[in-house]
Amino acid sequence: MTAPLSPDFVNGEVSFWYRSLGVPDTGEPLGGDLRADVAVVGAGYTGLWTAYYLKKADPSLRVVVLEKEFAGFGASGRNGGWLTGALAGSPERYAKTHGRDAARRLQRAMFEAVDEVIRVAREEDIDADIVKGGLLTVARGPAQALRLREELAAQREWGWDRDDVRLLTTGEMNERLRVAGATGATWSPHCARIQPAKLVRGLARAVRDLGVEIYERTPVTEIAPGRAVTPYGTVRADHVLRCTEGFTATIAGHHRDWLPMNSSLIVTAPLPEKVWAEIGWQGRELLGDMAHYYMYAQRTADDRIAFGGRGRPYLYGSRVDERGHTHTWTVDALWDLLVAFFPAVAGSRVEHAWSGVLGVPRDWCSAVHVDPATGLGWAGGYTGHGVTTTNLAGRTLRDLVLRRDTGLTRMPWVDRRVRAWEPEPLRWLGVHSMYRLYRLADAREGRGMARTSVLARIADRITGH
Structure with missing residues (x-):
């Protein structure tokens, strides 16, 4: 069906998350050549977390961040607001090269990273509407219910116990959230709701307060050992770190490294109390399902439903729709699915639709790398789990740049390389x-x-x- 749109419906304009904040005015571009200890390309979560932890570890470092648009313009300001401990990749693939214990350590580090983000937000006075309500994964239909049980059994094999994830009874599920046609559900505590733009803007402010220089409106045209080249000057640095995730394909020499996969969201108007009485969702859990063409959702701080899915997943030639405009077909498809999950929402309207890109490596597993010989490094390929994984990546890049031998630098995603996309x-x-x-x-x-x-x-x- 055609999605009902509010009179003030907005398509794109980066994302709904900036609607109440206002899309920020871009800061000053680079004003000429300069010298730094570390040059970070990209002012999303990965780049900002890396700069944050580097300056915390060594305040004497000169860290410069270069951003084509403004801090938080990409996926960091457009995602579904899942601060999830889910592993960004397959534990079996990490175990294949480093063993099962190493894969388990990476998973535990992801769980811990959820609380680390919450800790830093509290310490830096970042109000990002954080509620750690956990993650509900629902099945709808017999096939999904079977996959749900199979996934739970696999998680048990990998060491997830009842404190990490558990199967809910029908009554327990309905006490939390009532999804039409649900045939089963699991709940994990390792997930929190966030408002993504608030988090990235607060993190950018904290980074600037530490003395990091962020130059916006400064596209990087070339990354090479010892330098990051822009139209406004060259930053020469001992380390140059690429933190560009879904926009990596736009950088010369990296066109086929990671696939820019599109994901789209819609958000409803604020829902009245009678609708919430039918739905539930008092715990502000994050919601996902067991479909192949899966969805993700949250109840926002102002009582809307933000509801996402893949839409039109990929643009020919690895192009990216940079302003977040979303196809009408996708808006309609997401609305149909939303109403199928929650029939009580049918009387509402869609107020905003937007899209963003995430980075997908050929093996669907994330990686962190710093070459000590050239000083070049990168992190990314988060396959949709970047809100939490970027924090772990930023701390890992810090240790690699500072040449520390730590538990983070021995994780199985460090120095992982895969072949390029076709x-x-x-x-x-x-x-x-x-x-x-x-x-x-x-x-x-x-x-x-x-x-x-x-x-x-x-x-x-x-x-x-």
Whole structure:
């Protein structure tokens, strides 16, 4: 159905999260050549966390951050607000190269990173609407219910106990949140709701207060050992760190490193109390499901539902829609799914729609790397789990730059390298085939299939998901 739009509906304009704050005026660009100890390319979560921890560790360092637009312009200011401890990648793939214990350590570090972000926000007086209500993962239909149980069994194998995740009874699920057609649910405490733009703006302020220089409106055209080149001057530094996530494909020499995958959200008007009485959601848990073409949602601080999914997942040639404009088809599809989950929302309207890009490596696993010989480094490929993973990455980059031998530098994602994505048109055909098959698989399973559709397994094999 066609989504009902509010009279003041906005499409794009970066994201809804900036609507109450106002899109920030961009700061001053680089004013000429300069020398630094560390040059960070990208003022999203990864770059800002890295700068923050470097300056905390060694206040004498000159750290410079270069940003094409403004701090928080990319995924850091557009995501669904999930501060989740979910691993950004496959534990089996990390274990294949470093062993199961190493993969478990990485997962535990992710759980701990959720609380680390909350700690820093409190310490730096960053009000980001944080509520640690945990994560509800629901199944709708027999096939999803089976996958939910299989995933829980796998998590038990990897050492997640009942304190990390547990299966809910129908009564427990309905006490938290009532999802139409739900056939099962799990809950994990390792997740918190945030307002993403508030977090990134607060972090940028904290970083500036530490003495880090952030130059906005300063695109980096070349990254090379010892320098980051911009139209307004060159920053020469012992270390140059690429922290560009979904925009990495726009940098010369990195076009096929990580796939810029689009994800889209809509947000409702504030919902009246009678609607919340039907839905529940008093604990402000984050919500996800077991569909292949999965969704994610939160109850916002001002009592809206922000509801997201993949939409049109990939633009030919790794292009990025930088202002967040979202296709009408995607808005309608997300609205249909939202109402299917919560029929009581049908009388509301969509007030804002937007999109952002996340970085996807060829093996769907994140990586952190610093080459001590050249000083070049990077972190990213978070596959949609970047809000928390960026914090762990920033602390890991700090230790690698400072040449510390720590538990973080021995994690299995450090120095991980994978092959590049295929050239076009293979890239476009593969991604769109994968998601077309996922949509078909979800439709088949929605008609009562008891097991995962074979179409989804074919889709997994196409792109190695």
